[in-house]
Amino acid sequence: MKNGPDNSELPEKGSSPAPRHPRRPDRSRTRILEAAILEFSEKGFSGGRVDEIAERAEIGKRMLYHYFGNKEKLFLAVIEKVYLDLWEAEAALELGRLPPREALVELVTFVWRYYLEHPEFITLLNEENLLKAQNFRHSKILRAGADRSQDLVEEVFSRGVAEGAFRAGIDPAQLSLTITSVCYYYLTNHATSSIVYGRRLMTKKALEERLAFNIESILTIVQAAPLKAS
Amino acid sequence: MKNGPDNSELPEKGSSPAPRHPRRPDRSRTRILEAAILEFSEKGFSGGRVDEIAERAEIGKRMLYHYFGNKEKLFLAVIEKVYLDLWEAEAALELGRLPPREALVELVTFVWRYYLEHPEFITLLNEENLLKAQNFRHSKILRAGADRSQDLVEEVFSRGVAEGAFRAGIDPAQLSLTITSVCYYYLTNHATSSIVYGRRLMTKKALEERLAFNIESILTIVQAAPLKAS
Amino acid sequence: MKNGPDNSELPEKGSSPAPRHPRRPDRSRTRILEAAILEFSEKGFSGGRVDEIAERAEIGKRMLYHYFGNKEKLFLAVIEKVYLDLWEAEAALELGRLPPREALVELVTFVWRYYLEHPEFITLLNEENLLKAQNFRHSKILRAGADRSQDLVEEVFSRGVAEGAFRAGIDPAQLSLTITSVCYYYLTNHATSSIVYGRRLMTKKALEERLAFNIESILTIVQAAPLKAS
Amino acid sequence: MKNGPDNSELPEKGSSPAPRHPRRPDRSRTRILEAAILEFSEKGFSGGRVDEIAERAEIGKRMLYHYFGNKEKLFLAVIEKVYLDLWEAEAALELGRLPPREALVELVTFVWRYYLEHPEFITLLNEENLLKAQNFRHSKILRAGADRSQDLVEEVFSRGVAEGAFRAGIDPAQLSLTITSVCYYYLTNHATSSIVYGRRLMTKKALEERLAFNIESILTIVQAAPLKAS
DNA sequence: AATGAATGAGTGTTCATTCAT
DNA sequence: AATGAATGAACACTCATTCAT
Numbered sequence: 001m002k003n004g005p006d007n008s009e010l011p012e013k014g015s016s017p018a019p020r021h022p023r024r025p026d027r028s029r030t031r032i033l034e035a036a037i038l039e040f041s042e043k044g045f046s047g048g049r050v051d052e053i054a055e056r057a058e059i060g061k062r063m064l065y066h067y068f069g070n071k072e073k074l075f076l077a078v079i080e081k082v083y084l085d086l087w088e089a090e091a092a093l094e095l096g097r098l099p100p101r102e103a104l105v106e107l108v109t110f111v112w113r114y115y116l117e118h119p120e121f122i123t124l125l126n127e128e129n130l131l132k133a134q135n136f137r138h139s140k141i142l143r144a145g146a147d148r149s150q151d152l153v154e155e156v157f158s159r160g161v162a163e164g165a166f167r168a169g170i171d172p173a174q175l176s177l178t179i180t181s182v183c184y185y186y187l188t189n190h191a192t193s194s195i196v197y198g199r200r201l202m203t204k205k206a207l208e209e210r211l212a213f214n215i216e217s218i219l220t221i222v223q224a225a226p227l228k229a230s
Numbered sequence: 231m232k233n234g235p236d237n238s239e240l241p242e243k244g245s246s247p248a249p250r251h252p253r254r255p256d257r258s259r260t261r262i263l264e265a266a267i268l269e270f271s272e273k274g275f276s277g278g279r280v281d282e283i284a285e286r287a288e289i290g291k292r293m294l295y296h297y298f299g300n301k302e303k304l305f306l307a308v309i310e311k312v313y314l315d316l317w318e319a320e321a322a323l324e325l326g327r328l329p330p331r332e333a334l335v336e337l338v339t340f341v342w343r344y345y346l347e348h349p350e351f352i353t354l355l356n357e358e359n360l361l362k363a364q365n366f367r368h369s370k371i372l373r374a375g376a377d378r379s380q381d382l383v384e385e386v387f388s389r390g391v392a393e394g395a396f397r398a399g400i401d402p403a404q405l406s407l408t409i410t411s412v413c414y415y416y417l418t419n420h421a422t423s424s425i426v427y428g429r430r431l432m433t434k435k436a437l438e439e440r441l442a443f444n445i446e447s448i449l450t451i452v453q454a455a456p457l458k459a460s
Numbered sequence: 461m462k463n464g465p466d467n468s469e470l471p472e473k474g475s476s477p478a479p480r481h482p483r484r485p486d487r488s489r490t491r492i493l494e495a496a497i498l499e500f501s502e503k504g505f506s507g508g509r510v511d512e513i514a515e516r517a518e519i520g521k522r523m524l525y526h527y528f529g530n531k532e533k534l535f536l537a538v539i540e541k542v543y544l545d546l547w548e549a550e551a552a553l554e555l556g557r558l559p560p561r562e563a564l565v566e567l568v569t570f571v572w573r574y575y576l577e578h579p580e581f582i583t584l585l586n587e588e589n590l591l592k593a594q595n596f597r598h599s600k601i602l603r604a605g606a607d608r609s610q611d612l613v614e615e616v617f618s619r620g621v622a623e624g625a626f627r628a629g630i631d632p633a634q635l636s637l638t639i640t641s642v643c644y645y646y647l648t649n650h651a652t653s654s655i656v657y658g659r660r661l662m663t664k665k666a667l668e669e670r671l672a673f674n675i676e677s678i679l680t681i682v683q684a685a686p687l688k689a690s
Numbered sequence: 691m692k693n694g695p696d697n698s699e700l701p702e703k704g705s706s707p708a709p710r711h712p713r714r715p716d717r718s719r720t721r722i723l724e725a726a727i728l729e730f731s732e733k734g735f736s737g738g739r740v741d742e743i744a745e746r747a748e749i750g751k752r753m754l755y756h757y758f759g760n761k762e763k764l765f766l767a768v769i770e771k772v773y774l775d776l777w778e779a780e781a782a783l784e785l786g787r788l789p790p791r792e793a794l795v796e797l798v799t800f801v802w803r804y805y806l807e808h809p810e811f812i813t814l815l816n817e818e819n820l821l822k823a824q825n826f827r828h829s830k831i832l833r834a835g836a837d838r839s840q841d842l843v844e845e846v847f848s849r850g851v852a853e854g855a856f857r858a859g860i861d862p863a864q865l866s867l868t869i870t871s872v873c874y875y876y877l878t879n880h881a882t883s884s885i886v887y888g889r890r891l892m893t894k895k896a897l898e899e900r901l902a903f904n905i906e907s908i909l910t911i912v913q914a915a916p917l918k919a920s
Numbered sequence: 921a922a923t924g925a926a927t928g929a930g931t932g933t934t935c936a937t938t939c940a941t
Numbered sequence: 942a943a944t945g946a947a948t949g950a951a952c953a954c955t956c957a958t959t960c961a962t
Contacts, residue, residue, distance in 0.1 A: 046277030
């Protein structure tokens with residue numbers, strides 16, 4: 001399981017002056033990117049401030065333009081980074097080594113945990129969709145990665161069907177979307193939902209319950225006999 | 231089924247100067263609110279421009295402050311309005327008049343269609359969650375409305391269980407969240423998802439397929455025998 | 461000794477809605493004027509807000525324009541009012557009935573007390589001078605009043621000299637200015653002065669001491685033998 | 691005697707576009723400060739315009755925020771600057787080198803001339819008192835400077851008393867306040883006073899007469915035998 | 921590679937004032 | 942006589958970006 005963004009070198013916003021780093025080109029790039037991920041995920045693209053990112057990264061904001069060109073391109077880099085990280089973690093699962101049912105459970109668990117441990121990802125994805133996926137659309141690296149990721153997941157489905165573990169006739173894309181949905185919505189909208197449902201949704205217990213419910217839901221969908229037409 | 235916001239009086243952004251309106255207090259308020267819903271849902275809270283809202287509403291921006299105080303309060307009014315509209319439409323369903331299974335199908339269909347016809351709602355909800363639901367949290371009218379809405383839905387579930395149409399042991403809140411999730415995610419993130427899955431998700435056919443899949447998923451979850459522990 | 465502005469009908473800024481008054485033309489005028497005196501004396505001319513004055517006077521701000529034309533003319537009315545009040549109080553002293561020395565003490569005491577009890581006056585006078593006395597200069601009623609006031613004071617001086625109570629050769633205008641100065645500065649600049657001198661200047665005791673010092677200073681100036689040239 | 695603010699580089703308000711300056715950080719800061727002193731002293735804090743200050747300083751108004759944060763902090767910097775300048779000039783007098791009587795005359799003359807040559811100072815002090823000395827109160831540098839300045843003046847008084855040049859029993863703070871008063875009032879309120887007294891107060895002759903009157907008044911107060919109780 | 925001063929175009933907000941009722 | 946909706950011009954302040962060093 002991959003860890004959250006490594007903030008160990010990103011001091012809190014108001015921290016002490018700290019000496020500027022003398023010469024660490026790629027280090028600077030990384031710091032900027034990490035700072036940008038935080039900033040954009042907290043405030044959105046419009047709400048995110050270039051100055052704030054520079055401050056968080058403890059670099060002069062000139063460097064930000066040096067490395068990334070402008071705010072938009074920086075956001076693109078952010079989107080690419082978080083997606084690549086997700087896919088990398090997903091690939092590391094090696095779902096192929098597990099029988100279909102276990103692989104599916106593992107996948108749902110992974111999606112849930114990854115979103116939980118990377119709240120930036122969810123918010124940034126929202127933001128990218130607000131921008132109508134213009135970054136995603138024009139990034140070759142993302143389009144390629146998406147394909148690979150999709151293949152991985154579909155392999156599990158088709159194997160499950162082939163082995164008789166899952167019922168036939170399910171569109172893998174629909175199932176995949178549903179898996180994502182039931183994890184995603186809960187975590188991105190818990191602030192309003194906790195009011196709507198009148199309970200705390202982010203306690204350890206509540207999170208475990210939701211994961212269990214999601215696993216059961218997905219397995220049910222995949223295994224149950226098709227409904228008779230009503 | 232309720233229609234989308236009535237834009238009939240909101241001319242396109244760059245339209246002709248148009249004569250200023252003489253004295254129509256509540257009309258002005260309504261126009262501002264409608265323009266704000268559009269603007270904020272397209273650009274988010276930070277990205278939304280007060281000038282743009284004024285222009286869209288065809289009023290001097292001064293009136294915006296006259297009626298709503300400031301940008302934040304206007305956004306609050308927007309959030310209240312879209313939620314109240316949703317709940318009003320939901321109440322109009324009168325789910326109580328249908329048998330549980332039909333009521334559940336009706337509910338899923340309603341959620342799906344409402345989100346589809348009110349894309350503003352989804353985006354605004356995202357935005358409100360980015361702001362950690364600070365408006366929702368402090369609005370009495372919203373807290374009250376949320377309660378009433380929840381009661382309505384729970385009534386269907388408990389009736390279904392009582393009549394043996396649904397299996398027992400399902401947490402209505404989890405189910406409700408799942409219904410919302412499977413509709414919401416597809417519609418809010420179709421821009422990136424259509425790339426990830428390599429297909430057009432917003433065609434008439436695709437939309438119908440997703441609704442069908444969602445209905446079947448929810449019914450399956452509600453009706454299937456509980457899984458044996460793995 | 462005249463009392464401060466009669467605020468009995470001017471509720472505090474944030475008071476309850478209160479029913480609007482039906483038909484009291486001159487009453488409205490007075491209320492506006494009193495509210496304006498407070499507002500301008502607290503915030504200056506630029507800092508004073510027309511809306512605030514209307515709110516304080518509990519009238520619609522339209523009436524303010526009805527009675528006074530605009531902000532500038534309202535300020536002129538304010539300046540006229542406070543000066544006329546001062547002169548009225550001054551005339552009521554009837555200095556003529558007292559022997560010169562007593563009259564002089566009475567005058568110093570009066571100036572001190574009047575400024576003390578009418579802090580608005582001092583601030584408004586400052587403000588009028590910031591505006592280079594443009595209101596004062598163009599107000600016939602003020603020019604006339606100033607003359608009368610000056611005659612009154614000079615009568616005391618000349619009587620004092622004639623009776624041998626005061627030494628000759630003092631320019632009455634210079635003395636009058638000095639009387640005003642020693643009262644005025646202390647009261648208008650006590651905020652900074654109390655820091656500069658490291659003591660509280662507005663306690664009852666401090667105020668009494670200052671008045672005593674001022675009376676003694678003025679009497680000394682008026683009675684002492686002229687200094688030998690140094 | 692120190693000269694007024696050096697406006698030599700501050701062209702008149704409506705002057706030609708002028709080439710923007712390339713890179714002169716402290717020069718920019720100084721120019722802004724000087725422009726702000728002029729603007730605030732002419733129009734007050736509320737009346738002073740940030741745009742106008744920027745224009746007078748021939749910088750983009752953005753720099754003003756770069757250097758001073760906001761209008762309020764700029765005003766604070768202005769107050770600090772004018773006070774520090776005053777105290778510097780005062781210290782340069784080296785009153786300690788003169789016998790008490792001469793030192794006192796020098797002091798009165800200094801105060802008079804300083805106010806006369808720095809009309810900004812008087813107006814800004816008025817403004818700061820309208821704001822209830824909130825800047826002065828919270829500025830460490832000003833509180834410290836005030837102390838030092840006060841020590842300086844008190845030394846003259848106490849030396850005068852010790853040497854028998856001044857009579858005992860006078861509160862140095864009261865005398866100091868009176869010196870300031872008789873200079874200050876005349877110069878800050880000459881616009882209205884010239885109307886009240888029906889004469890031009892700012893001619894060379896009038897100014898000399900006032901200074902002479904003030905010197906004589908102060909010396910009289912300090913030297914004359916105490917008055918018998920009336 | 922790195923810095924921070926400099927900038928134009930905007931961005932939310934407020935002002936005194938007028939108009940329709 | 943009185944109200945409150947309506948307005949344009951200004952206002953303090955911020956933004957992403959570039960330039961000189």
